Amino acid sequence: MNQLNKFNKQGYIHLKNVIKPELLSHTRYHAIKLKKHYQNYEGQPRENGSGRFWKGLEMASTLEPLLYKSYTHPNMFEIAKTFLQVETPYLFNDQVVVKLPNESFSFEPHYDNQYGPDPEAALRGEFKTINCCQILTNMPYESGPLCCFNNETQQYDVLPANAGDIVVIDGNTLHSSTH
Secondary structure, three states, X not given: OOHHHHHHHHOEXXXXXXXXXXXXXXXXXXXXXXXXXXXXXXXXXXXXXXXXOOOOEEOHHHHOHHHHHHHOOHHHHHHHHHHHOOOOOOOOOOEEOOOOOOOOOOEEEEOHHHHOOOHHHHHOOOOOOEEEEEOOOOEOHHHOOEEEEEOOOOEEEEEOEOOOOEEEEEOOOOEEEXX
């Protein structure tokens, strides 16, 4: 089964070792630096995104412009084109979701489109979104890795992953993470 078919059946796909080392290093450095800088801002107002800081940082490249390079890298462009099945993808939101050592940080099952501009239209298939989760450090079971609902098996899959992997998640696919 090719990757696109697998993605469409499952609602997600785990791409292994696809982030080039120099880009991985750049992204990891700036994402962790950004997380450490804003870790005590949770609940405070901010000008864009949801309007409040949370443990993750939405619209991250507005806080650290150097991250924009990571989100718009040619490899990311090709991944987005492939799984969105379009020639010109649109970057809607970019986030940093980093768990620092010993941080109490999990997120409940949700699908990203529930936070989007028109959740009902997304569920009807009027537009498509994806989340390209760049894995910046190894995520073994003990670290609270990503879990994605597998639409084919109707069960959650726990996805331990390694630095350099990308997990592409359809905007209507439930996913979560534990502490």
